[in-house]
Amino acid sequence: MTDINIKRTQNSRINEVDWNNLGFGKIASDHIFVTDFIGGEWRDYRIEPYGPMPINPGNCTLHYGQTIFEGLKAFRTQAGHFNIFRPEMNGARMNRSAVRMCIPEFPVEHFVEAVKKIVEVDHEWVPRERGTSLYLRPFSFGTDDFLGVRPSQTYKLIIMTSPVAAYYEEGLNPVRIKVATEYIRAAKGGTGSAKTAANYAASMKAAQEAKKEGFAQVLWLDGITREFVDEVGTMNIMFVIGDELITPPLDDGTILAGVTRDSVLTLAREFGMNVREHRLTIGDVTSAFENGTLTEIFGTGTAAVISPVGELVYGDRVMRINDSKIGPVAQKFYDTITGIQYGEIEDTHNWIVQVNADEMAHA
Ligand SMILES: Cc1ncc(COP(=O)(O)O)c(C=O)c1O
Structure with missing residues (x-):
């Protein structure tokens, strides 16, 4: 150069x-x-x-x-x-x-x-x-x-x-997240997968209103049907349902291709977990919660690395996840990624x- x-x-x-x-x-x-x-x-x-x-x-x-x-x-x-x-x-x-x-x-x-x-x-x-x-x-x-x-x-x-x-003084701190039902962040063909200012400017109103209600951030749904789960404010989102780790795919171009997301998926496959990049609906999430197969939800992003979701609220449905405690899957990814970052685990x-x-x- x-x-x-x-x-x-x-x-x-x-x-x-x-x-x-x-x-x-x-x-x-x-x-x-x-x-x-x-x-x-x-x-x-x-x-x-x-x-x-x-x-x-x-x-x-x-x-x-x-x-x-x-x-x-x-x-x-x-x-x-x-x-x-x-x-x-x-x-x-x-x-x-x-x-x-x-x-x-x-x-x-x-x-x-x-x-x-x-x-x-x-x-x-x-x-x-x-x-x-x-x-x-x-x-x-x-x-x-x-x-x-x-x-x-x-x-x-x-x-x-x-x-x-x-990011969190106590380490991994489970957060409360509200599903955005009034506003949208991105639609297919738009700029959702670009890290550009307009996406963040457009997200502030929903986040501000959610904060007033005591939520850390919002979970965005797709802009067209408002059924499919996209991502959280500045994090990708992952679900542990049954024996699978599920996260929305990148091909719609509506979510950011997170570096932490890619790191978690790479490690998960190496750990022998069943990984599925799959368009899941908010209905899939609520049913998995109701039938007891949804054991963990966590966000992934550079700022917090892993951010467990302790409570997900969708309209009047309040889903308390893993008793609002850090789950073993989230903990394992957090420990492994931060271990590599600080040079304690072989890269x-x-x-x-x-x-x-x-x-x-x-x-
Ligand atoms: C909208 C959005 N999604 C996801 C992420 C997570 O990406 P990364 O893991 O590269 O920080 C970020 C943060 O950069 C973001 O702003």
């Missing part, structure tokens, strides 16, 4: 970090990776201090939302290395989102190099406690100063990062891209 020009900050903010109260996404690390798409190519790869960017009122993204993003994490190991979890999957997914939103693709190998470099430059920002990590947020958006609905001709791709706490799938602290010291 072309060189990455590095301009380090003279005013590090690392001393402002409250390491015991990181929360999620509250503070940005010192540096960002930036590249500009001008004249038909990505150019001027650089790392520079995090700070405000000038933006024109006519910036096309502010008006038409031509923007995509990603989310992945880097973990500090006991040996002092930095493990980035499956970055090439995020790079590939970002390109699929880019194609859908008419944004130019960025080579996956450059994406991985950029992610490694930003972790290397800001490695001191990777927190130390088990459960914490450095969250990486790549995003790309149109920069034309032009009013008119057409793809931008110029873009920026930026990677910012933020130290984050364990037999080549999921980890390591930034090596020793090499950095000698560079």
Whole structure:
């Protein structure tokens, strides 16, 4: 790849970090990776201090939302290395989102190099406690100063990062989820499988109303029949019914192809579980609950890894799952995936891209 020009900050903010109260996404690390798409190519790869960017009122993204993003994490190991979890999957997914939103693709190998470099430059920002990590947020958006609905001709791709706490302080905390019956998130032919701002903007009202009623998030149903289960706010959804692990398939293009989803399905097949990627209806879920075969429900996503659903509410039906406790299947996936991420369990799938602290010291 072309060189990455590095301009380090003279005013590090690392001393402002409250390491015991990181929360999620509250503070940005010192540096960002930036590249500009001008004249038909990505150019001027650089790392520079995090700070405000000038933006024109006519910036096309502010008006038409031509923007995509990603989310992945880097973990500090006991040996002092930095493990980035499956970055090439995020790079590939970002390109699929880019194609859908008419944004130019960025080579996956450059994406991985950029992610490694930003972790290397800001490695001191990777927190130390088990459960914490450095969250990486790549995003790309149109920069034309032009009013008119057409793809931008110029873009920026930026990677910012933020130290984050364990998602749940007590580890795996079962959440209450409400099935969305009034609003929809995606329909076949739409943008559901792209990680683009509009999907999240459109989801906020349902999530806000659900939060007021004490729910963590909503479970979306398909936009046409409102019968098939799609996914949760920022997680894919999995059900343990009888001896099967069931999750909605990706082929309708209405849900995000989660990296955690893929990791869980890969491990489940290796564990010898019966895995089914299957369009299941909310009716299938309620019947399985009523006949006692539904033993676990959990969400999968980068932020929480595994998030057990303790209660699922569909209209006036309240389904309390596994006595609102973490089930053994959810626990096993959580332990295995976090074990691989922190370098405690052997990475037999080549999921980890390591930034090596020793090499950095000698560079
Ligand atoms: C809508 C949606 N579904 C699912 C996921 C889970 O994907 P991943 O496991 O790659 O974080 C996310 C989070 O990125 C999301 O925003």
